[in-house]
Amino acid sequence: MKIIKGGVTAPKGFLAGSTSCGIKKSGKTDLALLFSTTPCVTAGTFTTNRVKSGSVVLSIERLKKGSAQAVFVNSGNANCCVGKKEIKDAREITSLAARKLNLKNDSILIASTGIIGRPLPVNKIKNGIKGLIQNLSKSNGTSFAKAIMTTDTVHKEIAVEINIKGKVVKVAGAVKGAGMICPNMATMLAFFTTDAVIEKEALKQAFKESVYDSFNKITIDGDMSTNDSAIIFANSMAGNSVIKKNTRDYAIFLDAIKFVAKELSRKIVLDGEGATRFIEIIVKDAKTENMAGSIARHIANSNLVKTMIAGGDPNWGRIAASAGASGVKINSGRMDIYFGRVLVMKNGAGVNVSRMLLLDIFRKKEIKIVVDLKSGKYTDRIWTCDFTEEYVKINSEYEA
Structure with missing residues (x-):
């Protein structure tokens, strides 16, 4: 090709x-x-x-x-x-x-x-x-x-x-x-x-x-x-x-x-309205593809997650909270979360990791977030972007 x-x-x-x-x-x-x-x-x-x-x-x-x-x-x-x-x-x-x-x-x-x-x-x-x-x-x-x-x-x-x-x-x-x-x-x-x-x-x-x-x-x-x-x-x-x-x-x-x-x-x-970062949300090892997709979509649509990324704040707790609020039955005690390749939560608990390292990840234009449920064999992903003041400005003044 x-x-x-x-x-x-x-x-x-x-x-x-x-x-x-x-x-x-x-x-x-x-x-x-x-x-x-x-x-x-x-x-x-x-x-x-x-x-x-x-x-x-x-x-x-x-x-x-x-x-x-x-x-x-x-x-x-x-x-x-x-x-x-x-x-x-x-x-x-x-x-x-x-x-x-x-x-x-x-x-x-x-x-x-x-x-x-x-x-x-x-x-x-x-x-x-x-x-x-x-x-x-x-x-x-x-x-x-x-x-x-x-x-x-x-x-x-x-x-x-x-x-x-x-x-x-x-x-x-x-x-x-x-x-x-x-x-x-x-x-x-x-x-x-x-x-x-x-x-x-x-x-x-x-x-x-x-x-x-x-x-x-x-x-x-x-x-x-x-x-x-x-x-x-x-x-x-x-x-x-x-x-x-x-x-x-x-x-x-x-x-x-x-x-x-x-x-x-x-x-x-x-080219998302007002976007400054491209975000990939991957949910892996779910019981079904629909479960993985539902969690990934919920995280990707979370205003708290999107504004967190816009501000460059590596607050992994918002990822965990969004996954738990997705309506999908999960075992939080088995869940791992990664920012890029860096493990930030293991088996439902935070990991001691350098904040400077995480801040460097969140300064990049493309950010990958992985949620590993360790409960099955299915994976899904969603692409999204951050949520900035410019988005609000564009949509409050929208005129063709």
């Missing part, structure tokens, strides 16, 4: 465009379009929030057939909590874009991100669509990644190439997300492209596994968005033999898509 340039347009047959229609007061690009020159096998996962954007509802409906050819994205407005108008507006916008692209209406998906409770400025968006489509280009992968941003401070993209029986296959992705990032998706839009020839069910399974192992295992603030969408397009232009489930080719493809998803999820955490 080799990392390459180009973002979501690196695979054959994909074009992207971006423009500004005035949704964002800053004047930055706020419309984006990702388009394949040929129809695609498509799969997606979406927010589990009971309150969903009309854009999400429409895309879920259209993805039932497992194929699409484009996705339209607007940033700065969530198209959520404005009533029946949400889906009506989403249909109107995608209908116009479909006509301009000579596609059927149900071949184009839609994603929105931004402020909740404001109607989409449909006329502004419709006026921007012509220029957006004219801007479609193989060289606009990065422009696409920038146009979907809201509170992100950097754009997030990656592309790789692999070899499937002598054929070069490319897999790429772009995401936006910096806050309201919680396991089981996030305030996150993620778009993947590949030119692989792959069966519909194989793509669906590979994407599900990849999302579970990446975006579903990060958290910034424990809050879940109304707009989370992760979508993959496979247009078969690589010309490889068909990838089927439970084959060597499938394993190679799965490794690639998992790598792309993990790298993108890592970029989200590193």
Whole structure:
């Protein structure tokens, strides 16, 4: 596997465009379009929030057939909590874009991100669509990644190439997300492209596994968005033999898509709103994977833990307390805690260790915390970040 340039347009047959229609007061690009020159096998996962954007509802409906050819994205407005108008507006916008692209209406998906409770400025968006489509280009992968941003401070993209029986296959992705990032998706839009020839069910399974192992295992603030969408397009232009489930080719493809998803999820955490540190929480030797995951999530979402790390205070007691408050039945007398490789609690009791050594660990930009339950064989991990004053500032003044 080799990392390459180009973002979501690196695979054959994909074009992207971006423009500004005035949704964002800053004047930055706020419309984006990702388009394949040929129809695609498509799969997606979406927010589990009971309150969903009309854009999400429409895309879920259209993805039932497992194929699409484009996705339209607007940033700065969530198209959520404005009533029946949400889906009506989403249909109107995608209908116009479909006509301009000579596609059927149900071949184009839609994603929105931004402020909740404001109607989409449909006329502004419709006026921007012509220029957006004219801007479609193989060289606009990065422009696409920038146009979907809201509170992100950097754009997030990656592309790789692999070899499937002598054929070069490319897999790429772009995401936006910096806050309201919680396991089981996030305030996150993620778009993947590949030119692989792959069966519909194989793509669906590979994407599900990849999302579970990446975006579903990060958290910034424990809050879940109304707009989370992760979508993959496979247009078969690589010309490889068909990838089927439970084959060597499938394993190679799965490794690639998992790598792309993990790298993108890592970029989200590193760009967490106001974040200064990347934190990995590992819970090991639990009785079940669910138990390990529940404890890791509880620790990762603890404001006491996150502010402790922001302040550089190696207070391992907060880790122990959070693990115990997770609702998972554990034997505290067997629990060990490590900061990096340094043991700070053994069998439920503190260990005599140099505070200067621990302070040095907490000055690093990346911190690993391990909780060993010594009660089973299952392990899980969550990536998160610290909780700073800047996070409060960003979210108390949020304006697209």
